[in-house]
Amino acid sequence: MTRVSQTFVSIVVAFFMMPFLIHELGDYWYGIWTVVGSLAAAYHLFDMGMASAVTRYVSQSFGLKDDHQANVTINTALLIYSVIALVIVLVSIGASYGARVFIDDPDSKDIIQILVLIIGVSVALEFPFNALAGVASAKLKFHQVALTRIAMTLIGAALTWWFISRGYGIIALAVITFCTARLSNLLYFFICRAAFPALRISRKLASRANAKELFQYSAWSFVIAIAYQMRNNVDNFVVAGFLSAASVTPYAIGLRLVDYVAQFLSQATNMFVPIFTGYHAREDNTELHNKLLFITRLNLVLALIAGGGLVIFGQAFINRWMGPTYTEAYWVMVILLVGRMIGFANHPLNSAMYAANKHSIVAKIDVIEVALNLALSLVLVQYLGLIGVALGTMIPLLLLRLFVLPYFACSSIGLPTVNYYRCMVRPILAVSLPLIGYFAWMKNHVQPDTYSNIAIYGLGMSALTALCALKLGFSKEEKCELRKIIPTRQLKALI
Structure with missing residues (x-):
C-alpha cells in the first residue's frame, strides 16, 4: 500500500510541477532539462545489472542467517560501485565539455555545461549506496523506504516551487535535485543500518571471488537494463538532435x-x-x-x-x-x-x-x-x-x-x-x-x-x-x- 501511495504522490507532484516548470523555464530550457535527465538516466547503465545481483546474494545470506557473507557481498559491491562512481564523474566532466559542441547559442553553453556536471556528479554519488541493495527489501523495510521517498519528493517540490518562482532558473533546479538526492541517500543508509545492525564497512571484507559471482549473475540483467534505459530515453535525444530542444x-x-x-x-x-x-x-x-x-x-x-x-x-x-x-x-x-x-x-x-x-x-x-x-x-x-x-x-x-x-x-x-x-x-x-x-x-x-x-x-x-x-x-x-x-x-x- 505504501508503494502505491509513493507512486501516487510522485505522479501528483509531477502533474503540478510539469506545467509550472514549462511556464517558468520555457519550452527551450525545459527541453534541455529533459534531455539532461535522459543523460542522467543513461548513467545508470554503469550499474551493469549489479543491483539485482547484490539484492539476490544479500537476501540469500539473510535467509541463511549468514551475516558475515552478507557483509562480504555488501563490501565487495561497495568497492565496485566506488570505482563506477569515479568513472561516472570522469565521464560527466567529459560530457559537460562535449555538450558545448552541440549548443549553438553562446549564452547557453556555460549554463548547460554546469548543468550536465551537477547532474552527473549527483548520479555518481548515488552509486555507492546501491551496495546496500537488498538489505531494505530482505528486511521488509518497504514502508520506511517509501515514506522517505515521499518526503523527499514533497521537499524537492516545495524547494523547486520557491526558488524557480523567484527566478533562480535551471541551475537552482539542478542544485535542489542534487541536495535532495544526498539527503535521500543518507536516510536510506540509516534505514539499512537499523535493519541490519551487524553491518560492517571494511575494504578487507571485499572478495574477488564474490565480485566474479556478482558479475556472472548480473550479465543478462545488464542487457535488459541497457534496453530499458535506451527504450525510455533514446527518443529525447533523437527529437533534440533532429528537431530542437523545444x-x-x-x-x-x-x-x-x-x-x-x-x-x-x-x-x-x-x-x-x-x-x-x-x-x-x-x-x-x-x-x-x-x-x-x-x-x-x-x-x-x-x-x-x-x-x-x-x-x-x-x-x-x-x-x-x-x-x-x-x-x-x-x-x-x-x-x-x-x-x-x-x-x-x-x-x-x-x-x-x-x-x-x-x-x-x-x-x-x-x-x-x-x-x-x-x-x-x-x-x-x-x-x-x-x-x-x-x-x-x-x-x-x-x-x-x-x-x-x-x-x-x-x-x-x-x-x-x-x-x-x-x-x-x-x-x-x-x-x-x-x-x-x-x-x-x-x-x-x-x-x-x-x-x-x-x-x-x-x-x-x-x-x-x-x-x-x-x-x-x-x-x-x-x-x-x-x-x-x-x-x-x-x-x-x-x-
Missing part, C-alpha cells in the same frame, strides 16, 4: 501521460514472478498455464480501460493541463500508448520467462526492439517529426511483444501459442465494444473542458467498461478468483 517538451508531455498510466497499472500486477516460480519448481504446468492466462486477461482488461480512457479524454486533459498549444502531444501519447499497453498486457509472459530461468530470451528481444526503435526513429523523424519518433518506438514494441515474445515464451513453458491468443478474445470484445460506444456518445454529445467534468465522465466510462469486463470477459473459474481479490461484498455481487 520540441522535446510536447513529446515529453505525451510520454509522461503514458508513463503515469503504466506506473499505476504496474503497481497492481507486477508481483507474479514468485508465484509463477513456485508452479515451475513444482512442475505444475497446468496451474502455471491457467494462472498465466488469467493474469493476461486481467492485464488486458486494465490496459484497455486505462488506455481507452486516455484516448477518449487525453486531448481535453492536455488542453486543460498544459494549454491548447500542445495538440501534437496528444497524438504522440496515443501512438506510444498502443505499444505500451500491449507490452503491459503480455507482461505476465516476462514473469513466466523469469520463473523458468529463460530471461535471456527477454533480454535478446529487448535488444532487437531498441535497435529497431532507434533505426526507425532516425528515419521517420525526418519525414513525420515528433509523430515519426513515436511511431519508431511503437512499431517494434507492437510487433515483438504481440508476435515474437508470445511464440518463444509459450514454447518455453509448454503452453500452446493458440491458447494464449484465444484467451485475449473475450476481454477484447467485452471492453472494446462499450468503449467504442462511449467514445461515439462523447464525441456527439459532450465536450468536457474542466478537471471535474473529465473526472466524472471518466469514472462513468470506467464503471461501464469494468462491469462489462467482469460480466463477459472471464470464465466462471476466473470469476471465482476475482471474487477473492475484490474487497467488498457489493462489488463481489456484480461478478
Whole structure:
C-alpha cells in the first residue's frame, strides 16, 4: 500500500510541477532539462545489472542467517560501485565539455555545461549506496523506504516551487535535485543500518571471488537494463538532435501521460514472478498455464480501460493541463500508448520467462526492439517529426511483444501459442465494444473542458467498461478468483 501511495504522490507532484516548470523555464530550457535527465538516466547503465545481483546474494545470506557473507557481498559491491562512481564523474566532466559542441547559442553553453556536471556528479554519488541493495527489501523495510521517498519528493517540490518562482532558473533546479538526492541517500543508509545492525564497512571484507559471482549473475540483467534505459530515453535525444530542444517538451508531455498510466497499472500486477516460480519448481504446468492466462486477461482488461480512457479524454486533459498549444502531444501519447499497453498486457509472459530461468530470451528481444526503435526513429523523424519518433518506438514494441515474445515464451513453458491468443478474445470484445460506444456518445454529445467534468465522465466510462469486463470477459473459474481479490461484498455481487 505504501508503494502505491509513493507512486501516487510522485505522479501528483509531477502533474503540478510539469506545467509550472514549462511556464517558468520555457519550452527551450525545459527541453534541455529533459534531455539532461535522459543523460542522467543513461548513467545508470554503469550499474551493469549489479543491483539485482547484490539484492539476490544479500537476501540469500539473510535467509541463511549468514551475516558475515552478507557483509562480504555488501563490501565487495561497495568497492565496485566506488570505482563506477569515479568513472561516472570522469565521464560527466567529459560530457559537460562535449555538450558545448552541440549548443549553438553562446549564452547557453556555460549554463548547460554546469548543468550536465551537477547532474552527473549527483548520479555518481548515488552509486555507492546501491551496495546496500537488498538489505531494505530482505528486511521488509518497504514502508520506511517509501515514506522517505515521499518526503523527499514533497521537499524537492516545495524547494523547486520557491526558488524557480523567484527566478533562480535551471541551475537552482539542478542544485535542489542534487541536495535532495544526498539527503535521500543518507536516510536510506540509516534505514539499512537499523535493519541490519551487524553491518560492517571494511575494504578487507571485499572478495574477488564474490565480485566474479556478482558479475556472472548480473550479465543478462545488464542487457535488459541497457534496453530499458535506451527504450525510455533514446527518443529525447533523437527529437533534440533532429528537431530542437523545444520540441522535446510536447513529446515529453505525451510520454509522461503514458508513463503515469503504466506506473499505476504496474503497481497492481507486477508481483507474479514468485508465484509463477513456485508452479515451475513444482512442475505444475497446468496451474502455471491457467494462472498465466488469467493474469493476461486481467492485464488486458486494465490496459484497455486505462488506455481507452486516455484516448477518449487525453486531448481535453492536455488542453486543460498544459494549454491548447500542445495538440501534437496528444497524438504522440496515443501512438506510444498502443505499444505500451500491449507490452503491459503480455507482461505476465516476462514473469513466466523469469520463473523458468529463460530471461535471456527477454533480454535478446529487448535488444532487437531498441535497435529497431532507434533505426526507425532516425528515419521517420525526418519525414513525420515528433509523430515519426513515436511511431519508431511503437512499431517494434507492437510487433515483438504481440508476435515474437508470445511464440518463444509459450514454447518455453509448454503452453500452446493458440491458447494464449484465444484467451485475449473475450476481454477484447467485452471492453472494446462499450468503449467504442462511449467514445461515439462523447464525441456527439459532450465536450468536457474542466478537471471535474473529465473526472466524472471518466469514472462513468470506467464503471461501464469494468462491469462489462467482469460480466463477459472471464470464465466462471476466473470469476471465482476475482471474487477473492475484490474487497467488498457489493462489488463481489456484480461478478
